[in-house]
Structures are given as C-alpha cells and as structure tokens.
Amino acid sequence: MDIKDYMQNLGCQARKVSRILARAGAEEKNQALEMAASFIEKESQALVKANHKDLATGRHAGLDEALLDRLTLTEARIAVMAEGLRQIASLPDPVGAISDLNYRPSGIQVGRMRVPLGVIGIIYESRPNVTADAAGLCLKAGNAVILRGGSEAFHSNQAIARCIHQGLEQAGLPREAVQVVETIDRSAVGALITQQEHVDVIIPRGGKSLIERISQEATIPVIKHLDGICHVYIDDRADLDKAVAIAVNAKCQRYGVCNAMETLLVAREIAAEILPMMGEHYRGAGVELRGCPETQGLLPYIGSATEEDWHTEYLAPLLSIRIVAGLEEAIEHITHYGSHHTETIVTEDFTRARRFLTEVDSSSVMVNASTRFADGFEYGLGAEIGISTDKLHARGPVGLEGLTSQKWIVLGNGHIRE
Amino acid sequence: MDIKDYMQNLGCQARKVSRILARAGAEEKNQALEMAASFIEKESQALVKANHKDLATGRHAGLDEALLDRLTLTEARIAVMAEGLRQIASLPDPVGAISDLNYRPSGIQVGRMRVPLGVIGIIYESRPNVTADAAGLCLKAGNAVILRGGSEAFHSNQAIARCIHQGLEQAGLPREAVQVVETIDRSAVGALITQQEHVDVIIPRGGKSLIERISQEATIPVIKHLDGICHVYIDDRADLDKAVAIAVNAKCQRYGVCNAMETLLVAREIAAEILPMMGEHYRGAGVELRGCPETQGLLPYIGSATEEDWHTEYLAPLLSIRIVAGLEEAIEHITHYGSHHTETIVTEDFTRARRFLTEVDSSSVMVNASTRFADGFEYGLGAEIGISTDKLHARGPVGLEGLTSQKWIVLGNGHIRE
Structure with missing residues (x-):
C-alpha cells in the first residue's frame, strides 16, 4: 500500500474508535x-530481544553511545515503564468532569464539561519508553493515538505496542486506540501531520530541529517544546544560603534536561560576595563557566561569554554568568x-x-526554588506528555x-431566547 | 515602504508594547x-462622515444591499459600540488571577497565573464595530492587537481607531496597543499571519472562505470559527410544548446567525404527532422546509432534502427535517x-x-434549551470575540x-530538587 x-x-481508524474511547469509563x-x-512485565524477555535487534542495527549504523544508551531497554527500564502505566491508571479520570455549572439570568444553567481532544499524533525519537508513556496518557484522557517513533527503535516500539494491544483487548477496548506506525518510511510523518480530518493535535518529542520542521509543515495544531534556556536571578536581597543551594541545584542536579539553568544572573551589589563562592562550587562539580567581563574580573579563571552563549541551551556542564544592575536588567x-x-x-x-512573578513571561516563574522543579510530577500532574513552550492551550508541563x-x-x- | x-x-511595535500592556493595571x-x-460618542458625526465615504465607494463598486447594511454606521450603532466598550470596562480583569496554589509534597507551592497571550492579529470583514469590540477585548485582556479590517470599511475603521488612540493616550497607555493596518493592499494579510516572532495568535472573523484561507496559510495558531450546522433533536420522550418552543426559537428567532438550527431531527415515535404542528409554525414564519422521504409523507407540501442539505449551513429561512429511530441515530x-x-x-x-451531553462532540451541547443561547453574553462571558469551532485552547464562545x-x-x- 502507498x-x-x-x-x-x-x-480513519483512529477517528472511528475515538468515539468509543470518549465514552469509555474510567474502569475500562x-x-x-x-x-x-502486566503484559509488559510478562513479555520483558521478548522486549529485550526486540530491543537487541534495534541495538544491533544501531551499532551497525554507527549510532553514538549516548543515542544507543537512550535506545536500550533493560529489565529495570521495562519495570519502570510498566510502573508508569500503573501510575497513570491511578490518576483521576479527567473526562466528564463538569465545572462552573451556574444559573444565568435567562434561567439556563451553563457549565463546562471536560472532554477528550479526539485523535493525537505523537512523533518521537529513540527512547522506546515513550511508546508506553504516551499511549497510556492519551488513552487515560480518552483519546485515540497514532505513535510514530524513531526508525532506530522500530522493533522495540512494535513489541511494546503488542503488549498495549493485549491490554486493550482484555479490557474490551479497540486495539486501534493505540496505533504504532509500522513503516520507517519518512513520508509517514508528512502524511500524519497534514491529516486535519482525522488528527486533532500533533505532539512532537525530540530534538529542536525535528520539532521546528514539524511545526512548519503541520496543518494541524502542534503542542511543542522548543528551547529551555532557563535563568536564575540572584537578587541583592537574596538569602545567600538559599541562593547557593538553588543556583547549584538548578545547574548541577542534572545537565541534559530542559529545566536546568543555562544562565546565572547576579545583582551587582552582591556579586563580589557570592560569585567566588559559587565559582568554587561549580569548579568542584566540573562545570565550565563563561562570564561577562565583570564576572571575569571576579573569577579570573573563567572564559568569556559571547553573545551566542546567552542564546544557547547547553544541556551540558556549562554555565554562562552575567552581572546585572538589578531586577530590571535581569528581566530585560x-x-x-x-x-x-x-x-x-x-x-x-x-515586592521584587x-x-x-508578574512580569517574566515564561511557562514557569519561580521564587526561591530551583528551576529543576518545572516538571509534571513535581507539579502534581501525575505524569507529563511533555513541556509546552507555546502560549495557546497548554503552557509548561x-x-x-x-x-x-x-x-x-x-x-x-x-x-428559548427572547 | 514595502x-x-x-x-x-x-x-515589532506590538510586541514591544505588549510588555507594557501585560503589566498595566485594571484601572488604566x-x-x-x-x-x-466617550471619544466615539463625541466624534459620532466624524464617524458617520468617514462611514459615508466607505458607503459611497461601496455603492460605486456595486456591493449588495446586505453588505452595505453591515457596513453602515448610524448614530444608534455608534452608541451601541461605545456602550460595548463600557461593558468591557465593567468586566473583571482576568490578568494576574492566581488559581489552585497548593503545597506539593516537596514543600513548594505550585499554582497558575492568568496572563495575556501577547500580540493578537484580527482579520475581519465589513462590520466596522468589530474594530472597537475586538480592540476593547484584546486591551482588557492585556494584549496588543493588530486589526486588519475589510477594505470596504477602510475610512470607518481608521476613524474608530483614532478614538481608541485618544482613549489610550488619556490613560497613559501606548497608542501602539491598538494598531489598525493603514493599507488596503491584500498582501498585508499574508505578512500578518506569518509573523511568528511578533504575533501569538490570529483570529479571523468573516466568511468561511476567508477563514479557511487564513487557517491554511497561517504559520501562527489560529482561533477559528467555521460552520454552524446546528441540530435540534426532539426525542420521543420530549415535552411537546418545550419541543415546539425550542424548535421554533432555534430556527426563527434570527436566521443569519451561526447558532441557529439548520437541521431538525425528530424521533419516529412522535413524528406524526409533532411534525404537522411544527410544519404550520414554520409555514407561518415563512421558513422553507426540506425533508427526508418519511417527513415528506407527513408534510406533503414540502420539498425533499438532498445529501447536500444535511451538510449545509443555510443562514436563511430554510430548514431540513429528518425522522430518526431515536437517540442513537440522532447522535449518528x-x-x-x-x-x-x-x-x-x-x-x-x-439517561438520554x-x-x-456526554456523547455529542460539539462546542455547546444542550438539553431543553434553544441553540440560540450559544453566545458569549448568554454564557456570562460579558462579551465575545467569536465562537471557536476548534478543540484546542478555546472552544465555543x-x-x-x-x-x-x-x-x-x-x-x-x-x-531544591533532590
């Protein structure tokens, strides 16, 4: 077939079953x-075997170690994946919740009912666990989903899908609720993101170039996550202990994540007091520092930050530091x-x-807390399908x-209306 | 300038002032x-004069009477426009409202703050009052707005914009908060709907072809309203008085509106009882009826509804009627x-x-009330910028x-995060 x-x-199948899913009870x-x-746990050996096929192909194709690591399914990772589905099952069902049902002067009662979006298309790379996570979240929210994983994880994704299909069948739900694209042909993506009549929203998960391309080519709304160039601003009225704890945690707790700090802004008045101390912390943690000329004056051992640095999401043990006059300049x-x-x-x-909180236009704005908290689990969402940097519909986790x-x-x- | x-x-100007607007207090x-x-009222003669220019041009260009009527600004319509702005002023300010601020197990407090979208582009046709309404709503919600009205209303829109600018200046707000495109060149629309870096959302208001074209060409999210093919289903367990009142009101209270009924579905079991009565009502009101063969059997004087009729938003004294087995077939x-x-x-x-309520996937689903209630004022929104038939972000009024x-x-x- 073409x-x-x-x-x-x-x-077409997804649209059809989306109506069944919209009506499905929380229990089913x-x-x-x-x-x-349970099937994922039971079939863990089969999953590992399928994954070995992908790993062998990947090694043969010369994928780098980081990518191969992301691709790998171990028994432990499989257990986490199964546990993730159970967590989603334990969350309250959002569908059907009615809010703000109030009488209007005309005598009618008006309220809002939460309903599924319909059909969701998810396009992602390498990590096979996304297949289970994304399918689980979409299903729980009453949506049909079409999953298009990376070609490098092809066999792993198919094996996971088989477990999910068994789960759906056992519960009496149509297996077309979760469909994994069974071709590695790249034109499948283009055909998915332009199917307005059957797909209601596209969620791309992966590198910036993938997401940019999909946003540009899609004729369907896209919930997307571009950069995470996160900032910590240490005000001159900061508590120094809190400042050090937060600035270290925001950078060093994990490097390759979108909510890690990439630029530290420090108020001039306390820069001389705090920066040498911070510098030692970062040095100890092996973080390379790049500063504005004033920062370099205080930390002579660090490199100089270029215009490009301020624009860069490092996702690495690298930090740019800038001294600012105060709140105003930090916000600027x-x-x-x-x-x-x-x-x-x-x-x-x-007041600052x-x-x-009011003036910074970001999906998450915090006071005296590490940027690393910007996360669906930490916010109490139970799980997240991604972090949106869009403004419409969903913002943040x-x-x-x-x-x-x-x-x-x-x-x-x-x-009747008069 | 090109x-x-x-x-x-x-x-660029809009993006710049959007930051000032986001911080502006409700009072300003x-x-x-x-x-x-007040300026609109004071300048009403100037507005009428500007409008006469547009009307003269329109007549010369051979615009039809319906369009000329929509284009006309009378003293009464100008008063309504001014009153609309005062109503918007009296609504609560949505910006800055914090909801669901709760402690999480980690000890942080997490909540949500309502914030403006940023810059909104509005593209509309003929009715000059949209200039005031849309500007008012965008301003109140803390957004900068770029308005691109129809070329046929060019002078009227410019005159209204001058009043709004005077208002902004008196309040100490930048006049660039509301910018009306000062060219009738059609390429202005294309340039507006592809300016991702400066415009956050596009709201087209007008005919279906305009909206479809904009949705296809925009690279920015669009809040859109396509068809309003609204249905009333009269169940066999309906109260006949309510059924007649609602079915008549939904069709006849106003014809050219998106929330008017276009198709009436009647349960077979009560069709013979209710349809002859309904037929008389519609005949009396001058509504042309088209029915399925079974309906024609009961109302021999009516025409036959084709497949195309069921797909059509008449926006006119025209109604298609179909007899169905019951709830299931009505929903289908x-x-x-x-x-x-x-x-x-x-x-x-x-239970029905x-x-x-649960199974019908529409932006408004009602029980025992006329479809004509689907409206921002009736729902208590105070005012509406339009009715969205999208699923993401905003649905309905x-x-x-x-x-x-x-x-x-x-x-x-x-x-910090552990």
Missing part, C-alpha cells in the same frame, strides 16, 4: 492500562535571551518577588488536562 | 476603554453531518439527556479568558 493511503487508513481504561503493564536579559521556559528569582524582597478540552453544556427547561 | 516591512514594523485599561467610548446523524458547533436535545428522559493563557508559578523557601 504510504499516504496507509496513514490515511490509520487516521484503567483495566487496559494495568493489563498492559530574560526577555531578550530567554526561551519562555522556566525562570527563578532568589530574593527575600516581597511579586514583580518577577502538559499532563492529562492538556490532552483534553472543555465543551460548554447548557441545561434548560424549555428555555 | 508592505512586508510595514507589517513587520507593526508587529478601564480608563482607556471608557475614554475611548450529528456526528456525520454536524460542524461541532451547537446541538440540543429535547427530552424528559434523564445525560448520554446526549471566546471571551476574555480565551484571550489569555495560564503560566505556572512556584513559590519556595530555598527549595
């Missing part, structure tokens, strides 16, 4: 998730160079904290709620 | 709205032919009402809330 027809067929959906988790820097992801201020000053929408409901007793 | 540069410049914004309303018809706008069931049966987004805020006391 790829376009094949993808159209997947879309949770049973499917729990059964899928963030507005100019930031990516609207996550920013934090360390201060004991109430309030201004930072996207959980089950972001995979739903609200429709209006109106209850009357024969009411 | 059009693309001109539009880029508007976008309300003052600007109220002053603009709506799913197949509907436009996900507004649907209502008339029934006294609790509940199923209809879009008020101030739909012109905002929510960011996450995190408050800590030196909290």
Whole structure:
C-alpha cells in the first residue's frame, strides 16, 4: 500500500474508535492500562530481544553511545515503564468532569464539561519508553493515538505496542486506540501531520530541529517544546544560603534536561560576595563557566561569554554568568535571551518577588526554588506528555488536562431566547 | 515602504508594547476603554462622515444591499459600540488571577497565573464595530492587537481607531496597543499571519472562505470559527410544548446567525404527532422546509432534502427535517453531518439527556434549551470575540479568558530538587 493511503487508513481508524474511547469509563481504561503493564512485565524477555535487534542495527549504523544508551531497554527500564502505566491508571479520570455549572439570568444553567481532544499524533525519537508513556496518557484522557517513533527503535516500539494491544483487548477496548506506525518510511510523518480530518493535535518529542520542521509543515495544531534556556536571578536581597543551594541545584542536579539553568544572573551589589563562592562550587562539580567581563574580573579563571552563549541551551556542564544592575536588567536579559521556559528569582524582597512573578513571561516563574522543579510530577500532574513552550492551550508541563478540552453544556427547561 | 516591512514594523511595535500592556493595571485599561467610548460618542458625526465615504465607494463598486447594511454606521450603532466598550470596562480583569496554589509534597507551592497571550492579529470583514469590540477585548485582556479590517470599511475603521488612540493616550497607555493596518493592499494579510516572532495568535472573523484561507496559510495558531450546522433533536420522550418552543426559537428567532438550527431531527415515535404542528409554525414564519422521504409523507407540501442539505449551513429561512429511530441515530446523524458547533436535545428522559451531553462532540451541547443561547453574553462571558469551532485552547464562545493563557508559578523557601 502507498504510504499516504496507509496513514490515511490509520487516521480513519483512529477517528472511528475515538468515539468509543470518549465514552469509555474510567474502569475500562484503567483495566487496559494495568493489563498492559502486566503484559509488559510478562513479555520483558521478548522486549529485550526486540530491543537487541534495534541495538544491533544501531551499532551497525554507527549510532553514538549516548543515542544507543537512550535506545536500550533493560529489565529495570521495562519495570519502570510498566510502573508508569500503573501510575497513570491511578490518576483521576479527567473526562466528564463538569465545572462552573451556574444559573444565568435567562434561567439556563451553563457549565463546562471536560472532554477528550479526539485523535493525537505523537512523533518521537529513540527512547522506546515513550511508546508506553504516551499511549497510556492519551488513552487515560480518552483519546485515540497514532505513535510514530524513531526508525532506530522500530522493533522495540512494535513489541511494546503488542503488549498495549493485549491490554486493550482484555479490557474490551479497540486495539486501534493505540496505533504504532509500522513503516520507517519518512513520508509517514508528512502524511500524519497534514491529516486535519482525522488528527486533532500533533505532539512532537525530540530534538529542536525535528520539532521546528514539524511545526512548519503541520496543518494541524502542534503542542511543542522548543528551547529551555532557563535563568536564575540572584537578587541583592537574596538569602545567600538559599541562593547557593538553588543556583547549584538548578545547574548541577542534572545537565541534559530542559529545566536546568543555562544562565546565572547576579545583582551587582552582591556579586563580589557570592560569585567566588559559587565559582568554587561549580569548579568542584566540573562545570565550565563563561562570564561577562565583570564576572571575569571576579573569577579570573573563567572564559568569556559571547553573545551566542546567552542564546544557547547547553544541556551540558556549562554555565554562562552575567552581572546585572538589578531586577530590571535581569528581566530585560530574560526577555531578550530567554526561551519562555522556566525562570527563578532568589530574593527575600516581597515586592521584587511579586514583580518577577508578574512580569517574566515564561511557562514557569519561580521564587526561591530551583528551576529543576518545572516538571509534571513535581507539579502534581501525575505524569507529563511533555513541556509546552507555546502560549495557546497548554503552557509548561502538559499532563492529562492538556490532552483534553472543555465543551460548554447548557441545561434548560424549555428555555428559548427572547 | 514595502508592505512586508510595514507589517513587520507593526508587529515589532506590538510586541514591544505588549510588555507594557501585560503589566498595566485594571484601572488604566478601564480608563482607556471608557475614554475611548466617550471619544466615539463625541466624534459620532466624524464617524458617520468617514462611514459615508466607505458607503459611497461601496455603492460605486456595486456591493449588495446586505453588505452595505453591515457596513453602515448610524448614530444608534455608534452608541451601541461605545456602550460595548463600557461593558468591557465593567468586566473583571482576568490578568494576574492566581488559581489552585497548593503545597506539593516537596514543600513548594505550585499554582497558575492568568496572563495575556501577547500580540493578537484580527482579520475581519465589513462590520466596522468589530474594530472597537475586538480592540476593547484584546486591551482588557492585556494584549496588543493588530486589526486588519475589510477594505470596504477602510475610512470607518481608521476613524474608530483614532478614538481608541485618544482613549489610550488619556490613560497613559501606548497608542501602539491598538494598531489598525493603514493599507488596503491584500498582501498585508499574508505578512500578518506569518509573523511568528511578533504575533501569538490570529483570529479571523468573516466568511468561511476567508477563514479557511487564513487557517491554511497561517504559520501562527489560529482561533477559528467555521460552520454552524446546528441540530435540534426532539426525542420521543420530549415535552411537546418545550419541543415546539425550542424548535421554533432555534430556527426563527434570527436566521443569519451561526447558532441557529439548520437541521431538525425528530424521533419516529412522535413524528406524526409533532411534525404537522411544527410544519404550520414554520409555514407561518415563512421558513422553507426540506425533508427526508418519511417527513415528506407527513408534510406533503414540502420539498425533499438532498445529501447536500444535511451538510449545509443555510443562514436563511430554510430548514431540513429528518425522522430518526431515536437517540442513537440522532447522535449518528450529528456526528456525520454536524460542524461541532451547537446541538440540543429535547427530552424528559434523564439517561438520554445525560448520554446526549456526554456523547455529542460539539462546542455547546444542550438539553431543553434553544441553540440560540450559544453566545458569549448568554454564557456570562460579558462579551465575545467569536465562537471557536476548534478543540484546542478555546472552544465555543471566546471571551476574555480565551484571550489569555495560564503560566505556572512556584513559590519556595530555598527549595531544591533532590
């Protein structure tokens, strides 16, 4: 079959079963998730075997070690994947929740009901666990999903899909609720992201170039995550202990993550006091520092930060540092160079904290807390499908709620409009 | 200046002042709205004069009467426009509202703050009052707006913009908060809807072809309204008085509106009882009826509905009628032919009402109320910028809330992630 027809067929099936899923009760959906988790555990050897095929192909194709690591399914990772599905099963069902049902002067009652989006297309790379996570979240939110993983994880994704299908069947739900694209032909992506009649939203997960390409070519709304150039601003009214703890944690707790700090901004008045101390911490942790000329004056052993540094998401043990006059200049820097992801201020000053919260236009804005908290689990969403840097629909960590929408409901007793 | 540069410049200005607007207090914004309303009243003669220019040009160009009527500004319409701005001023300010601020197990407090979207581009046709309404709503929600009205209303829109600018200046807000495109060159639209760096969302208001073209060509998210093929389903357990009142009101209260009923579905069991009565009502109101063969059997004087009729938004005194077996078939018809706008069931049966509310996938789903209630004012939004038939972000009537987004805020006391 030609790829376009094949993808159209997947879309058509997804649209069809999306109506069944929208009506499915929490019990059926949770049973499917729990059964899928059990099958994943039971089939862990088969999963490892399928994964070995992908790893062998990947090694042969010369994939680098980091990529091969992301691709690898171990028994431990398989257990985490199963546990993830059980966690999703334990979350409250968002579908059908009615809020703000109030009487209007006309006598009608007006409220909103939470409903699934319909059909979600997810395009991702390497990590096979996304197959289970994304399928689980979409299913719980009552959506049909079409998953298009990376070609390097082809056999692993198919094996995981088989477990999910078994779970769906055991729960009496259609297996087309979760469809994994069974071709590595690249044109499948193009056919998926232009199928307005069958797909309601596309969620790409992966590198920036993948996401940019998909956003440009899609004719369907895209929930996307671009850069995470996160900032910590240490105000001159900061508590120094909190400042050190947060600035170290935001950078060093994990490097390759989107909510790690990439640029540290320090108020001039306390720079001389705090920066030498911070410098030692970062040196000890093996973080390479690059500073503005003033920072270099205080830390003569560090390199110089270029214009490009302020624009860069390092995702590595690398940090740029800039001394600013105060809050105003910090916000200006963030507005100019930031990516609207996550920013934090360390201060004991109430009014400055309030201004930072109000004026910084990022998906997460924090006071006296590490940027590393910007995460669906930490925010209490239970799980996340990704972190959105968009402004419409979902902003920041996207959980089950972001995979739903609200429709209006109106209850009357024969009411007509005068 | 070349059009693309001109539009880029508007976008750049809008982005710049959007930061000022995001911080503007409710008082400043309300003052600007109220002053603009006063200027509109004071300048009503100038507005009528500007409008006469447009009307003369329009007549010369051979615009039809309906279009000329939509284009006309009378003293009464100008008063309504000013009153609209005062109403927007009286609405609560959505910006800065914090919700669900709760402690998490880690000790951080996590909540959401409502914030403006940033810069909104609005593309509309003929009716000059949209200039004031849309500017007012965008301003109140803290957004900068770029307005691109129809070329036929060029002078009217410019005159209204001058009043709004005076209002903004009196309140100490930048006049670039509301920018009206000062060229009738059609390429201005293309330049506006592809300016990702400066414009956050596009809202087209007008005919279906305009909206479809913009959705296809925009590289920015679009909040759009396509068809309103609304259905009323009269169940066999309906109260007949309510059924007649609703079915007549939904069709006849106003014809050219998106929330008017276009197709009436009647349960077979009560069709013979109710349809002859309904037929008389519609005949009396001058509504042309087209029915399925079974309906024609009961109402021999009516025409036959073709497949195309079920797909058509008449926006006219025209109604298609179909007899269905019951709830199931009614929902199937709506799913197949509907436009996900507004649907209502008339029934006294609790479980059927509940199923209809849950299973019908429309932006408004009603029980025992006229579809004509699907409206921002009736829903208590105060005003609406349009009715969205999209699923993401805003669904149904879009008020101030739909012109905002929510960011996450995190408050800590030196909290770091373990």
